[in-house]
Amino acid sequence: xxxxxxxxxxxxxxxxxxxxxxxxxxxxxxxxxxxxxxxxxxxxxxxxxxxxxxxxxxxxxxxxxxxxxxxxxxxxxxxxxxxxxxxxxxxxxxxxxxxxxxxxxxxxxxxxxxxxxxxxxxxxxxxxxxxxxx
Amino acid sequence: xxxxxxxxxxxxxxxxxxxxxxxxxxxxxxxxxxxxxxxxxxxxxxxxxxxxxxxxxxxxxxxxxxxxxxxxxxxxxxxxxxxxxxxxxxxxxxxxxxxxxxxxxxxxxxxxxxxxxxxxxxxxxxxxxxxxxx
Amino acid sequence: xxxxxxxxxxxxxxxxxxxxxxxxxxxxxxxxxxxxxxxxxxxxxxxxxxxxxxxxxxxxxxxxxxxxxxxxxxxxxxxxxxxxxxxxxxxxxxxxxxxxxxxxxxxxxxxxxxxxxxxxxxxxxxxxxxxxxx
Amino acid sequence: xxxxxxxxxxxxxxxxxxxxxxxxxxxxxxxxxxxxxxxxxxxxxxxxxxxxxxxxxxxxxxxxxxxxxxxxxxxxxxxxxxxxxxxxxxxxxxxxxxxxxxxxxxxxxxxxxxxxxxxxxxxxxxxxxxxxxx
Numbered sequence: 001x002x003x004x005x006x007x008x009x010x011x012x013x014x015x016x017x018x019x020x021x022x023x024x025x026x027x028x029x030x031x032x033x034x035x036x037x038x039x040x041x042x043x044x045x046x047x048x049x050x051x052x053x054x055x056x057x058x059x060x061x062x063x064x065x066x067x068x069x070x071x072x073x074x075x076x077x078x079x080x081x082x083x084x085x086x087x088x089x090x091x092x093x094x095x096x097x098x099x100x101x102x103x104x105x106x107x108x109x110x111x112x113x114x115x116x117x118x119x120x121x122x123x124x125x126x127x128x129x130x131x132x133x134x
Numbered sequence: 135x136x137x138x139x140x141x142x143x144x145x146x147x148x149x150x151x152x153x154x155x156x157x158x159x160x161x162x163x164x165x166x167x168x169x170x171x172x173x174x175x176x177x178x179x180x181x182x183x184x185x186x187x188x189x190x191x192x193x194x195x196x197x198x199x200x201x202x203x204x205x206x207x208x209x210x211x212x213x214x215x216x217x218x219x220x221x222x223x224x225x226x227x228x229x230x231x232x233x234x235x236x237x238x239x240x241x242x243x244x245x246x247x248x249x250x251x252x253x254x255x256x257x258x259x260x261x262x263x264x265x266x267x268x
Numbered sequence: 269x270x271x272x273x274x275x276x277x278x279x280x281x282x283x284x285x286x287x288x289x290x291x292x293x294x295x296x297x298x299x300x301x302x303x304x305x306x307x308x309x310x311x312x313x314x315x316x317x318x319x320x321x322x323x324x325x326x327x328x329x330x331x332x333x334x335x336x337x338x339x340x341x342x343x344x345x346x347x348x349x350x351x352x353x354x355x356x357x358x359x360x361x362x363x364x365x366x367x368x369x370x371x372x373x374x375x376x377x378x379x380x381x382x383x384x385x386x387x388x389x390x391x392x393x394x395x396x397x398x399x400x401x402x
Numbered sequence: 403x404x405x406x407x408x409x410x411x412x413x414x415x416x417x418x419x420x421x422x423x424x425x426x427x428x429x430x431x432x433x434x435x436x437x438x439x440x441x442x443x444x445x446x447x448x449x450x451x452x453x454x455x456x457x458x459x460x461x462x463x464x465x466x467x468x469x470x471x472x473x474x475x476x477x478x479x480x481x482x483x484x485x486x487x488x489x490x491x492x493x494x495x496x497x498x499x500x501x502x503x504x505x506x507x508x509x510x511x512x513x514x515x516x517x518x519x520x521x522x523x524x525x526x527x528x529x530x531x532x533x534x535x536x
Contacts, residue, residue, distance in 0.1 A: 001403050001431075001434065001435045001438060004435055004438070004439050004518055004522050005435075005438060005439075005442075008439055008442040008515055008518055008519070009442075011446065011515040011518060012445070012446045012449065013449040013450050014449040028438065029403070032435075032437075033403045033406055033434075035434075036406070036407060036434050036475075036478060037407075037410055039475050039478045040407075040410040040414070040478045041410070042330075043330075043414075043478060043479040043480060044413065044414045044415055044480075044481075046323050046326060046327060046481045047323075047414065047415040047416040047480075047481040051320055055213065055214065055314050055319070056214045059211060059213050059311070059314060060216070062211065062310075062330070063208055063211060065475075066204045066207055066208065067204060067208070067223065070200045070201060070203075070204040072438065073438075073441050073467075074197055074200065074201070076438060076441045076442045076445060077193060077196065077441070077445040078446075078449075079189065079445050079446075079448045079449040080189065080190045080194070082194070082233050085226065085229050085233060088222065088225060088229055089201065089226050091222060092223050092226050095218065096219055099216050099219060112412075112413035113409075113413040113414060116406055116409045116413060117410070119406070120406050135297075135300065135301045135304060138301055138304070138387070138388050139301075139304060139305075139308075141380075142304075142305055142308040142309070142381055142384055142385070143308075145312065145379070145380035145381040145384060146308070146311070146312045146315065146381060147312055147315040147316050147381075148315040162304065163269075166301075166303075166304050167273075167300075169300075170269060170272070170273060170276075170341075170344060171272050171273075171276055173341050173344045174344045175276070176464075177280075177344060177347050177461070178276070178279065178280045178281055178346075178347075180347045180457050180461060181280065181281040181346075181347040181457075182281050185454055185457070186453055189448050189449075189453070192448060193445070193448060196444075196464070199341075203337065206304065207304075207333075210304060210307045211311040212311060212312075213311050213312075213315040245279070246275075247276055247280060247281075250272055250275045250276055250279060251276070253272070254272050323481065324482045327479060327482045330479065331476055331479060331484075334475055335472060335476070335491065337472075338468045338469060338472040342468065342469070345461060345464065345465060347457065347461050348457065348458045348462070350465075350501050353465075353498055356490065356494040356497055357469065357494050359490060360487065360491050363486065363487050363490055367484050367487060
């Protein structure tokens with residue numbers, strides 16, 4: 001994704017001012033990647049034997065996937081941005097990733113997909129916080 | 135929508151505790167309705183002659199539609215809810231509706247779809263704030 | 269939803285020609301409603317005791333919710349429509365609703381949320397087929 | 403994205419049988435990438451001076467972004483897949499990418515973001531057709 005994304009940011013007629021473009025690129029990419037990974041983890045959990053223990057994980061995966069997708073798209077829209085609103089959305093996304101990553105971490109030793117998903121959630125949470133700090 | 139939505143909330147095996155069910159129902163319904171209306175207003179604006187004046191309106195419509203959809207789905211998920219996260223999402227949604235409704239209001243005298251959309255945004259903002267207060 | 273939706277269709281600057289507006293309105297409304305109901309049924313199923321028996325139901329609910337949302341938004345966009353593409357999307361949506369409704373129906377006697385969801389799926393499938401026939 | 407995606411597919415408890423895993427991976431990745439690129443191109447077009455000429459491009463971008471996202475998530479869900487339905491969705495996605503890519507191509511000489519987006523659309527269309535053929 002990074003290749004096209006970098007080109008799209010570079011060719012935008014009115015790039016967001018006062019924003020670290022590197023942090024923005026990393027956050028958009030992490031959001032789309034985390035949306036995919038959480039959708040996948042929810043589905044993989046549904047295929048496991050100890051399904052009952054994974055209910056909270058599935059639930060957080062579904063919410064996190066949704067918020068990451070919306071946040072990735074919101075950050076992609078650079079024409080007439082409303083930064084107060086964007087910050088709230090990025091903060092909500094960081095919080096969703098933190099909660100989902102912590103739950104996935106609990107199942108990481110039993111399920112490799114939860115281990116990978118916990119990693120994707122941590123990376124996205126970090127990318128969100130670095131964008132907020134930039 | 136209200137009919138099926140009410141039945142779904144009533145038949146849920148673990149309904150969200152400590153939440154005003156009436157305020158929840160109104161907020162979910164308003165979110166889905168506002169998502170549809172904003173998608174429609176962005177599209178109607180694209181069909182207008184004075185398109186250049188409507189860029190900010192289209193931009194806010196697209197973002198608001200996306201956030202309202204995600205918020206409506208997040209509130210729909212009542213199993214293992216994380217209220218800290220949900221509150222952040224509902225606040226972001228209220229802020230998106232406020233910004234989009236204010237912009238649509240500016241074009242309400244020239245475009246009826248903006249007048250209707252401003253109304254849907256205000257109703258959704260209000261429903262979000264009432265849920266946060268409940 | 270019907271109230272704002274009807275007004276948005278009526279105030280659009282370039283309404284879709286050669287389309288039965290009544291069938292279009294019903295289909296958009298049914299798509300958004302089914303998206304909400306399927307999201308809710310997946311979540312309610314996650315709260316049930318006999319979770320293992322509901323895996324296929326949850327799986328179809330998640331896919332149906334997603335397709336219904338995308339189809340409802342696609343039909344909402346009336347500027348420069350591509351009917352070949354829209355028809356394919358509405359057919360895929362009808363098929364998703366048929367499959368999800370049939371699975372929900374199997375659990376309707378044990379779970380009221382599956383009964384309500386089966387009804388929403390059937391209504392949406394029917395609205396899709398009536399739009400395709402109109 | 404490829405890194406996490408590959409791991410998620412490899413660690414799934416019930417991977418889709420009778421499917422070329424390489425073609426599946428490429429198609430999921432292309433769908434998420436095209437969803438991001440089309441969202442970005444619609445937004446970049448909104449920032450251009452000759453906006454009126456880009457209406458059809460924005461319109462197709464918004465629809466293509468939505469369908470690619472839904473298709474990427476549908477292909478991600480490997481538990482209890484319904485291939486008849488998935489094929490219809492992938493076909494609709496290929497058609498959306500074809501239409502959007504062809505329109506973007508028309509503006510490729512004037513707008514670099516349309517050139518990049520046309521490329522992403524063609525890659526996604528191709529990935530969809532290769533998955534259908536595999």
